[in-house]
Amino acid sequence: MTCFFHRLRYISLIVLLAVVAGCGGEQPASEPLRPQFSSIFRNVIKPNCAIPGCHVGTMPESQLNMENADFTYQQLVGKPSTFMPDWQLVHPGDAGRSYIIQKLTGGTIVGERMPSGKPPLPDTVIVIIREWIDSGALQN
Numbered sequence: 001m002t003c004f005f006h007r008l009r010y011i012s013l014i015v016l017l018a019v020v021a022g023c024g025g026e027q028p029a030s031e032p033l034r035p036q037f038s039s040i041f042r043n044v045i046k047p048n049c050a051i052p053g054c055h056v057g058t059m060p061e062s063q064l065n066m067e068n069a070d071f072t073y074q075q076l077v078g079k080p081s082t083f084m085p086d087w088q089l090v091h092p093g094d095a096g097r098s099y100i101i102q103k104l105t106g107g108t109i110v111g112e113r114m115p116s117g118k119p120p121l122p123d124t125v126i127v128i129i130r131e132w133i134d135s136g137a138l139q140n
Contacts, residue, residue, distance in 0.1 A: 035131035036140045041069045044125060048115040061116075073139050076100065083110035092137040095130035104129065 033043045045066050049055045055066040062082050066072040077090045081099040091097040099109070104126050106113035113120060132138075 033125060033128050035128050035135060037073055037132065037138065038069065038140060040129055040132060041072060044121065044129070045072060048118060048121070054116060070139075077137050077139070084108075090133055090137050093134060095133040098133050101126070101130060101133070 031039065031043065033039055050066040050072075054061055055064045057065070060066070064072075064075050066075075075089075077088075077092060079089050081087045081089055084099055087097060087099040087102070089099050095101050101107070102109045103111075103114040104121055106120070115121065
C-alpha cells in the first residue's frame with residue numbers, strides 16, 4: 001500500500017510540474033498606457049471592469065457590459081448615467097462633467113468608488129483617462 005502512495009505522489013508531482021511548465025512562457029511586455037481608448041480598454045477597463053461580478057455577462061452592473069471594446073465605447077461615450085441622468089458617463093471634451101471620472105475618484109457619485117472591491121486606480125491612470133476625455137474621447 002505504501003508503494004502505491006509513493007507512486008501516486010511521484011505521478012502527481014510529474015503532472016504538477018508539467019502543468020506549471022505549460023503555464024510559463026514569455027510574458028508580453030506591458031505596453032505603456034496612452035490617452036487612447038484602445039489603450040485604456042486593454043490596460044484599464046478589461047482587467048478592472050470586464051471581470052466576473054462586474055461589467056460582464058447577461059446581467060452586468062448598471063447594464064454596462066464591457067467585454068468588447070467597440071460595444072463598451074458605444075455604451076460609455078455621450079450616454080447619460082443611470083444614477084445621475086444630467087451627467088454623461090463620458091462627456092467628450094469635458095472630463096470634469098464625466099460621471100466615470102467621478103466614479104473613479106470617489107467624487108459626487110451614487111454607489112461606491114470604482115473599481116469595486118479593488119484598490120483605487122493610481123492617479124497617473126486617472127490623469128490619462130481625463131486626458132483622453134478632454135481631447136474629445138475619440139474611438140482610437
